[in-house]
Amino acid sequence: MLPGRGRNGRAVQVSRVLGTRTAWTTVGDGEFFCPGCGGDRNYQRLTGRRRFTLLGVPVLPRGETGPVVECAACRQHYGTDVLDHPTTTRFSAMLRDAVHTVALAVLAAGGTCARTSLETAASAVRSAGFEDCTEDQLGALVEALAADTGRVFGEPCGASLAIELHEALDPLAPHLAPTGREAILLQGARIALADGPYTPAERDVLATVGAALTICSDDVTRLLVAARTPS
Numbered sequence: 610m611l612p613g614r615g616r617n618g619r620a621v622q623v624s625r626v627l628g629t630r631t632a633w634t635t636v637g638d639g640e641f642f643c644p645g646c647g648g649d650r651n652y653q654r655l656t657g658r659r660r661f662t663l664l665g666v667p668v669l670p671r672g673e674t675g676p677v678v679e680c681a682a683c684r685q686h687y688g689t690d691v692l693d694h695p696t697t698t699r700f701s702a703m704l705r706d707a708v709h710t711v712a713l714a715v716l717a718a719g720g721t722c723a724r725t726s727l728e729t730a731a732s733a734v735r736s737a738g739f740e741d742c743t744e745d746q747l748g749a750l751v752e753a754l755a756a757d758t759g760r761v762f763g764e765p766c767g768a769s770l771a772i773e774l775h776e777a778l779d780p781l782a783p784h785l786a787p788t789g790r791e792a793i794l795l796q797g798a799r800i801a802l803a804d805g806p807y808t809p810a811e812r813d814v815l816a817t818v819g820a821a822l823t824i825c826s827d828d829v830t831r832l833l834v835a836a837r838t839p840s
């Protein structure tokens with residue numbers, strides 16, 4: 610049968626004669642979280658040149674298209690904003706660093722580190738993923754931190770500490786559900802409470818943690834009260 614005959618012959622014929630084709634060029638690659646197949650995958654970043662085709666042969670340039678992100682596993686194309694979402698590996702690392710930084714900040718604010726505080730902190734940091742973290746390591750880090758900033762223990766949250774907290778928490782906050790953000794603050798609160806009631810310096814640090822996690826101050830107050838009630 611000749612092309613173009615049959616019920617849909619005309620449409621078939623036109624699409625064979627005229628069409629557009631996109632030639633993709635790879636402009637980068639990396640790892641991302643693929644929302645299509647749901648996991649950490651390799652991707653290629655592509656830009657495309659669209660051309661009119663005549664009988665399958667590219668004839669007229671139709672301009673640039675993309676850039677798009679192509680998943681190496683499922684071959685789906687996504688907008689580049691898909692790269693804003695951290696990979697599972699990166700997300701776990703951010704979470705781990707966040708808990709570690711909060712623990713150090715609260716310990717540093719608490720003054721001389723009581724054994725119970727160090728134990729609570731080390732246990733939180735281990736559950737967050739630093740499985741080898743010990744009480745002594747944390748104690749040594751807190752001392753180094755104090756020596757480094759020249760800060761006297763017990764003074765209000767220093768500016769450098771606040772910067773560290775924001776660096777660890779700001780990029781994480783948008784990717785956490787409210788309960789996840791609250792959980793980090795609660796862990797900090799329990800470390801602060803391990804050696805007795807909150808000191809003003811500990812409250813300061815926890816307020817900074819709350820702000821960096823985009824928890825409003827009323828909720829911070831509520832959570833700090835809730836942390837005092839053993840669950």
Ligand SMILES: [Zn+2]
Binds near residue numbers: 643644650683
């Ligand atoms: Zn995929």
